[in-house]
Amino acid sequence: MQPLSGLLVLDFTTLLPGPLATLMLAEAGAEVIKIERPGGEEMRHYEPRFDGESAMFAQLNRGKTSLVLDLKSAADCAKLKPLLARADILVEQFRPGVMTRLGFGYDAVRAVNPKLIYCSITGYGQSGPRAAEAGHDLNYIGHTGLLALNPGPPDRPVVPPALVADIAGGTLPAVMNILLALRQRDHTGEGCHLDIAMTDGMFTFASHALAAGHATGQFPGMGGARLSGGSPRYQIYPTRDGKFVCCAALEQKFWEAFTEAIGLDAKFVDDGRDAAATKAAVTSLIASRTADEWRPVLAAADCCVTIMATLEEALRDPHFAGRGLFAHKVAGPSGKTMPALPVPIAPGFRGARGVAKAVPKLGAGELN
Known part of the structure; x- marks a missing residue:
């Protein structure tokens, strides 16, 4: 039995932060039902394709089931209520206030299911002057000063290679706090509302610069901090052959x-x-x-x-292959497989290696 076996997760999220969080819960044994709008979430239409499906959607939603509901339809909302009554965890990624307008805000859902752990992932949080602002990863790391530590030369600024705010500010804090909330529920019998703001987590990643600024009164400028270009000991040096x-x-x-x-x-x-x-x-x-x-x-x-290794070189590295990072599989509609997304779940919690779990077919889930 896996650590989260027997838990039901309702996933109202799209794109990356929330789907990756619920993927991790699914990989640890939870049952995840992905609530999708008619036509499916937008990532289903992203390129490139794998066995007719969006490859990224396939990786982020492995092993989940899909339930199509129009949350603006009273009839569909009525169908959702029995699921809400027995769910353990709900993860949503709308702007603040949207779930409340749809009739599924925390207070309304808590009245039906006081044990529910309700996790809201947003860019700027449920409160504050920026709470209603739209944004993506680049906006979040830009607003928090993290990107300014080293955006690259002014004449050719560099877009970071990783979606740090989405994953490290959204996904990982969501999973961590959901697990803490489950532990707290063991003690109290009560659920809670988790307010996960992707921007909040970005200040953690500026720890070295914050320490210097708070201690000296002078915050590092572009490329000035020891770990963002200010030291020859922590640098990237080109070789003769362009590596x-x-x-x-x-x-x-x-x-x-x-x-x-x-x-x-x-x-x-x-x-x-x-x-x-x-x-x-x-x-x-x-x-x-x-x-x-x-x-x-x-x-x-x-x-x-x-x-520095390219991604293809890293995939061939016997160290990573030997650790089983790519042993899990995603299965497309025809049965064709590709490696599942590596996630930081301990192997003993993740389930058997080599098992191919399917891409969720749109609307294939059943209400019961």
């Missing part, structure tokens, strides 16, 4: 091992004297050889410095 060395030799023993391995002139090893000069010297040395030439040198030094 990159990821240097994270922060501790002195790792820094000394790295500088010795690459043959850095002794006058640049003390990076506290002139960090810019040290960075330039390291840049020049790394650019003098290819990634394959540096790889064995850096591996032998064991100094927290590695060659």
Whole structure:
């Protein structure tokens, strides 16, 4: 039996933060019913396709069931009420006030099911001046100062490669607090309303810059913090063949091992004297050889410095394959499979490896 076996989750969410949160609950054994509008949620129409389905939708909704309801229809809303009465968890991702206008706000649902854990995921939270604002990941990391720590050069700013606000500000806090709420319910017998704001979580990711600013009264500027470009010890250095060395030799023993391995002139090893000069010297040395030439040198030094891998290279890495990250499968309508999305659920909680769970067919769920 899995940790969340026997729990019923009603998923009113779309796109990424909520669906990924309920996927994690499903992977730990919960039954997840995805409540979709007529025609299905928008991600069903996203490219690329896998076996006729949206590949991203397939990965985020593996093993769930789909129930189509028009929440503006009184008849469909009546059909939903028996599910609300027996559900353990509800996750919604509308703007504040929408569920209340539909008749399914927390107070209304609590009156039917006081044990329900009701989780609301939004960009800015249920209260505050920005609560009703529309936004996406880039807006959230931009509004909280996180992106300003290093957006790239002014003439060619870089869009971050990860949806940090969606996943680290929405999905993960939602799952964490749902699990805490379940534990609290064990003690009290009562559910609660969880207000998850993706922007709130972004300040956690600026911890190093916040510590510096609060301690000194001066907050780091663009690329100025130690972990966002201000130190030669924590940098990305291009190689001669257009690949990159990821240097994270922060501790002195790792820094000394790295500088010795690459043959850095002794006058640049003390990076506290002139960090810019040290960075330039390291840049020049790394650019003098290819990634394959540096790889064995850096591996032998064991100094927290590695060659950047492409996603395809990472998928072929025997370490990740050996840990079973890609052993779970998603099954399309024809039975065709692809690897399921790796999620941070301990293997012993996630269920048997190699089991192919289906993409939810639109409206295939039944009310009972």
